[in-house]
Amino acid sequence: MTSLAEPLQPPSRVLLGPGPSNVHPRVLRAMSTPLVGHLDPAFLRIMDATRRLLQFVFQTRNELTIPISATGSAGMEACLVNLLEPGDEAVVCVNGVFGTRMADIVERCGATLVRAEAPWGRVIDPADVAAALRQCRRPKLVAIVHAETSTGVWQPLEELAPLVHAAGALLVVDAVTSLGGCPVHVDEWGIDACYSGTQKCLSCPPGLAPITFSPRAAEVLRTRRSKVVSWYLDLTMIQKYWGAERVYHHTAPISMNYALYEALRLIEEEGLELRWARHEQNHRALKAGLAAIGLGIAAQEQHQLWMLNSVTIPAGVEDARVRTALLEEFGIEIGGGLGPLKGQTWRIGLMGESSQAANVLLVLSALERVLPRSGYAVEAGAAVAAAQRVYAG
Amino acid sequence: MTSLAEPLQPPSRVLLGPGPSNVHPRVLRAMSTPLVGHLDPAFLRIMDATRRLLQFVFQTRNELTIPISATGSAGMEACLVNLLEPGDEAVVCVNGVFGTRMADIVERCGATLVRAEAPWGRVIDPADVAAALRQCRRPKLVAIVHAETSTGVWQPLEELAPLVHAAGALLVVDAVTSLGGCPVHVDEWGIDACYSGTQKCLSCPPGLAPITFSPRAAEVLRTRRSKVVSWYLDLTMIQKYWGAERVYHHTAPISMNYALYEALRLIEEEGLELRWARHEQNHRALKAGLAAIGLGIAAQEQHQLWMLNSVTIPAGVEDARVRTALLEEFGIEIGGGLGPLKGQTWRIGLMGESSQAANVLLVLSALERVLPRSGYAVEAGAAVAAAQRVYAG
Numbered sequence: 202m203t204s205l206a207e208p209l210q211p212p213s214r215v216l217l218g219p220g221p222s223n224v225h226p227r228v229l230r231a232m233s234t235p236l237v238g239h240l241d242p243a244f245l246r247i248m249d250a251t252r253r254l255l256q257f258v259f260q261t262r263n264e265l266t267i268p269i270s271a272t273g274s275a276g277m278e279a280c281l282v283n284l285l286e287p288g289d290e291a292v293v294c295v296n297g298v299f300g301t302r303m304a305d306i307v308e309r310c311g312a313t314l315v316r317a318e319a320p321w322g323r324v325i326d327p328a329d330v331a332a333a334l335r336q337c338r339r340p341k342l343v344a345i346v347h348a349e350t351s352t353g354v355w356q357p358l359e360e361l362a363p364l365v366h367a368a369g370a371l372l373v374v375d376a377v378t379s380l381g382g383c384p385v386h387v388d389e390w391g392i393d394a395c396y397s398g399t400q401k402c403l404s405c406p407p408g409l410a411p412i413t414f415s416p417r418a419a420e421v422l423r424t425r426r427s428k429v430v431s432w433y434l435d436l437t438m439i440q441k442y443w444g445a446e447r448v449y450h451h452t453a454p455i456s457m458n459y460a461l462y463e464a465l466r467l468i469e470e471e472g473l474e475l476r477w478a479r480h481e482q483n484h485r486a487l488k489a490g491l492a493a494i495g496l497g498i499a500a501q502e503q504h505q506l507w508m509l510n511s512v513t514i515p516a517g518v519e520d521a522r523v524r525t526a527l528l529e530e531f532g533i534e535i536g537g538g539l540g541p542l543k544g545q546t547w548r549i550g551l552m553g554e555s556s557q558a559a560n561v562l563l564v565l566s567a568l569e570r571v572l573p574r575s576g577y578a579v580e581a582g583a584a585v586a587a588a589q590r591v592y593a594g
Numbered sequence: 595m596t597s598l599a600e601p602l603q604p605p606s607r608v609l610l611g612p613g614p615s616n617v618h619p620r621v622l623r624a625m626s627t628p629l630v631g632h633l634d635p636a637f638l639r640i641m642d643a644t645r646r647l648l649q650f651v652f653q654t655r656n657e658l659t660i661p662i663s664a665t666g667s668a669g670m671e672a673c674l675v676n677l678l679e680p681g682d683e684a685v686v687c688v689n690g691v692f693g694t695r696m697a698d699i700v701e702r703c704g705a706t707l708v709r710a711e712a713p714w715g716r717v718i719d720p721a722d723v724a725a726a727l728r729q730c731r732r733p734k735l736v737a738i739v740h741a742e743t744s745t746g747v748w749q750p751l752e753e754l755a756p757l758v759h760a761a762g763a764l765l766v767v768d769a770v771t772s773l774g775g776c777p778v779h780v781d782e783w784g785i786d787a788c789y790s791g792t793q794k795c796l797s798c799p800p801g802l803a804p805i806t807f808s809p810r811a812a813e814v815l816r817t818r819r820s821k822v823v824s825w826y827l828d829l830t831m832i833q834k835y836w837g838a839e840r841v842y843h844h845t846a847p848i849s850m851n852y853a854l855y856e857a858l859r860l861i862e863e864e865g866l867e868l869r870w871a872r873h874e875q876n877h878r879a880l881k882a883g884l885a886a887i888g889l890g891i892a893a894q895e896q897h898q899l900w901m902l903n904s905v906t907i908p909a910g911v912e913d914a915r916v917r918t919a920l921l922e923e924f925g926i927e928i929g930g931g932l933g934p935l936k937g938q939t940w941r942i943g944l945m946g947e948s949s950q951a952a953n954v955l956l957v958l959s960a961l962e963r964v965l966p967r968s969g970y971a972v973e974a975g976a977a978v979a980a981a982q983r984v985y986a987g
Contacts (some may be wrong), residue, residue: 205650206643209624209856211636220845221629231602232849233626236614236799238927243604250599257598270801271664274844275826306825400845406629408663408801408847430823431675432699433668449932451667452613452793454801456625457850459602466599534631539842 214528215555217564218536219350219509220378221400221407222552224464228405231463232456239453247462248443248453254465258380258403258473259395259413261387267443268409268461269434270454273377273398276410278306279434280373280394281344284418286427287311289341292333292370294318294325298351298539299375303344310430312341321541322352322511323501327360340370341421342393348379350401351539353500353511353548355383362391371418377401380411381468382480382508382552393418399457402480402508404553405464408457464553480507483556486591487549490565493587494572494579499546508556510549511542518575520544526574531567561588607921608948610957611929612743612902613771614793614800615945617857621798624856625849632846640855641836641846647858651773651796651866652788652806654780660836661802661854662827663847666770666791669803671699672827673766673787674737677811679820680704682734685726685763687711687718691744691932692768696737703823705734714934715745715904716894720753733763734814735786741772743794744932746893746904746941748776755784764811770794773804774861775873775901775945786811792850795873795901797946798857801850873900876949879984880942883958886980887965887972892939901949903942904935911968913937919967924960954981 216223237244255266269279281303285291289312293304296319307314317333319325325345334340343365347356358374365372371393376385380395382402387395393415400407414422414436422436429435433451441448468476484507488498491512499511514520520537524547527533536548549564551557565584572579609616630637648659662672674696678684682705686697689712700707710726712718718738727733736758740749751767758765764786769778773788775795780788786808793800807815807829815829822828826844834841861869877900881891884905892904907913913930917940920926929941942957944950958977965972 205646205862206855206859209627209640209852209859211627211630211634211640211852213628214630214634216629216631218631221631221848224629229626229628233622234602234604235606235622236609236617237604237607238609238611238614239800241604241607241921241927247602247604253598271668271826272844272847275664278824278826302825309821309823309825398845406847406849407632407845408850428702430702431671432695432702433664433671434826451665452791452800454665454799454850455614456799456853457801457847459604460849462599463602466602469598528634534634 213532215533215560215563217555217560218534218550219548220398220550220552222404222550222555224404224406225467225554227467228460228463231459232406234459236455239455240447240449244455245447247458251458251462251465252443254469255411255413258465258468259385259387260389261413263387263413263415265414265419265436265440267439268411268458270451271410272407273396273410274302275434276396276398276412277303277375278431279410279412279436280396281306282310282431282434283422283429283436284342284371284373284394285310285312286425289313290315290337290339291341292317292330292337292343294330294345296323296325296352296354297321297346297349299346299349303375322354322499324354324356324504327364330361331364334368334370340368342371342373344373346375347385348506348509350378350509351542353498353506353509355504355506358390366391371421378509381476383477387413399461399464402553403464403468405460408454409461480551480556482591483551483558483561484510486558486588487551487561489591490561490584490588493583494569508550508552510551512547512549514545514547515577518572518577522575523571526571527567531563533564533567535564558592606925608926608953608956610948610953611927611943612941613791613943613945615797615943615948617797617799618860618947620860621853621856624852625799627852629848632848633840633842637848638840640851644851644855644858645836647862648804648806651858651861652778652780653782654806656780656806656808658807658812658829658833660832661804661851663844664803665800666789666803667695668827669789669791669805670696670768671824672803672805672829673789674699675703675824675827676815676822676829677735677764677766677787678703678705679818682706683708683730683732684734685710685723685730685736687723687738689716689718689745689747690714690739690742692739692742696768715747715892717747717749717897720757723754724757727761727763733761735764735766737766739768740778741899741902743771743902744935746891746899746902748897748899751783759784764814771902774869776870780806792854792857795946796857796861798853801847802854873944873949875984876944876951876954877903879951879981880944880954882984883954883977883981886976887962901943901945903944905940905942907938907940908970911965911970915968916964919964920960924956926957926960928957951985
């Protein structure tokens with residue numbers, strides 16, 4: 202009968218790339234829950250609880266805390282298009298793909314872009330942010346990536362808010378890869394707008410972008426002079442659906458919201474501190490294992506992410522050949538490098554459900570098997586043994 | 595342990611509102627399939643097959659035929675922001691909520707809006723489109739809604755393309771509610787850009803927006819002078835992920851794509867003509883049943899949608915009381931009126947999986963039970979009997 206497509210039967214994968222990460226069976230089951238309408242009283246209760254759970258994960262009391270009905274990049278766009286108007290000045294910190302993307306969006310909004318830059322793989326220096334702010338007449342916001350998925354760099358944020366607020370600007374943070382995997386303290390750190398994606402350390406399928414706006418950012422939104430350029434991402438309308446008014450805007454993606462709800466419940470059950478500690482330990486074990494076979498982390502020392510390990514590919518080793526072998530022989534997905542790092546690095550993600558000792562030992566074992574074929578000598582068992590020592594404490 | 599949210603256990607509903615519609619168990623099961631990465635060879639094959647299935651459903655050979663990674667309204671925005679540039683002139687046909695929404699988006703794009711209007715509940719007259727085109731110096735596009743979900747009006751499209759093309763403009767069609775439930779012939783009707791949503795007659799959960807661009811529309815996209823205002827919806831980049839290049843843009847919502855794939859396979863198995871006939875028959879049965887108890891369809895005669903029945907609420911009957919009783923006692927969701935029709939109409943959807951004789955008989959039985967409580971006398975069994983006569987042929 203059917204001729205255009207075969208039955209849906211994708212292979213089994215261990216997802217150790219830059220996302221999506223593995224999804225807990227409870228979340229998969231939530232996805233298959235029969236639907237209710239987007240204005241059903243039962244769904245409205247789910248929305249209210251989702252807001253509470255997101256406030257917990259973001260560590261915030263912000264009222265405007267909701268999932269945008271699209272993937273993480275739409276969360277980025279939502280924050281920028283709602284806060285910026287044509288002619289505004291925005292400082293964007295650029296040291297990887299996602300800072301570059303923010304800069305692109307700022308320009309599409311008709312705002313004036315001022316960059317604070319660092320080489321890919323290194324953190325942004327707050328002094329450079331201060332210098333960029335001084336170039337502005339009246340800066341509207343500073344946007345920065347917490348966990349640069351393209352480079353594996355972990356940007357410290359604690360010092361930034363005083364600097365940004367003193368200049369009268371808002372602090373916008375990309376927490377797509379960090380949220381749920383390492384500390385993100387929206388209120389304590391003075392973050393005004395923060396967005397994430399569901400498919401990284403929240404371990405929910407991709408499709409929603411949690412965001413949160415501080416009262417200060419919400420006030421900037423409320424007092425805009427022009428309409429938000431995107432109708433779909435216009436928070437002045439979306440907040441009326443998530444708020445008491447329940448005004449229809451677009452049909453919420455019910456099943457994705459079910460999945461996020463269950464994923465967030467799992468995080469609450471585990472506890473944020475224990476979850477962060479799990480991500481840290483698995484990162485340390487992976488790093489020790491990689492070091493034992495001579496593989497280094499490409500990101501700046503002291504600023505290496507727990508959930509995304511950017512690994513320098515040794516000279517002479519073919520990027521694609523190794524990744525293909527991992528995928529085809531072991532069912533393991535790892536990521537290649539992006540942009541200028543293509544062919545230079547692998548990106549091994551240990552995010553959410555994927556951050557497990559079993560996965561660390563598996564990927565190290567697999568690398569021990571695969572690397573020698575590219576002429577890269579490895580002492581069998583060395584990587585796994587080094588990781589085991591970390592777990593043994 | 596968990597304190598912020600109770601377990602996920604929404605009630606069972608029969609979804610007879612304006613969408614989402616009921617989802618087939620095979621589609622629900624597809625949603626819970628473990629994930630692969632968005633660049634996994636297995637996922638790339640699913641993408642290619644999805645394109646073929648969408649071409650079949652849209653009845654088109656357009657190469658640029660893909661699901662946008664957000665809900666139907668984002669499909670609307672994607673078509674308009676990719677085709678319009680600041681200063682362009684656009685004719686928008688407005689006779690309900692969704693035409694109004696298109697007009698809003700056109701203005702946010704910085705384009706000049708010219709309206710062709712009809713009263714809510716009536717179709718747009720092609721002569722009014724011609725008149726609107728004559729007001730333009732150089733019209734870029736004409737946008738029109740095929741199935742106005744807010745009013746239940748079915749807009750004929752066959753005459754429009756020659757008119758629109760003669761003026762040098764593109765024909766943009768909203769098929770959110772029509773696709774999969776009644777004929778939509780993109781190529782034959784000369785449609786240049788068409789978008790839909792997954793949660794109506796495709797009977798997939800909400801979360802994706804299938805779109806298709808004709809070669810002519812693709813050429814307009816290719817020769818833009820300015821960047822698309824939305825990064826997330828920028829088809830110049832998205833088409834490189836769906837095309838041979840496989841360039842990363844955003845992380846595709848894997849599970850939603852699984853669901854769409856399975857929903858489209860079900861449509862191919864049923865066959866488009868049989869599926870349309872099913873929608874027609876269930877509409878006729880519902881209409882006959884409603885007429886037997888004195889309830890009329892609010893949309894213009896001869897232009898009433900099969901999948902969305904806008905029912906005039908009889909004088910004295912309280913809108914909310916009836917809908918609440920249907921939901922709480924029978925688990926049936928129907929929709930209320932939107933905008934000026936709030937409190938004036940109900941919207942009974944018979945879309946995709948929800949378009950079943952069993953559901954028609956159920957909602958008629960339930961109305962027979964509920965309406966008398968508002969003082970509206972109903973002859974018991976009259977509505978159901980009238981519907982049964984339609985099914986008996």
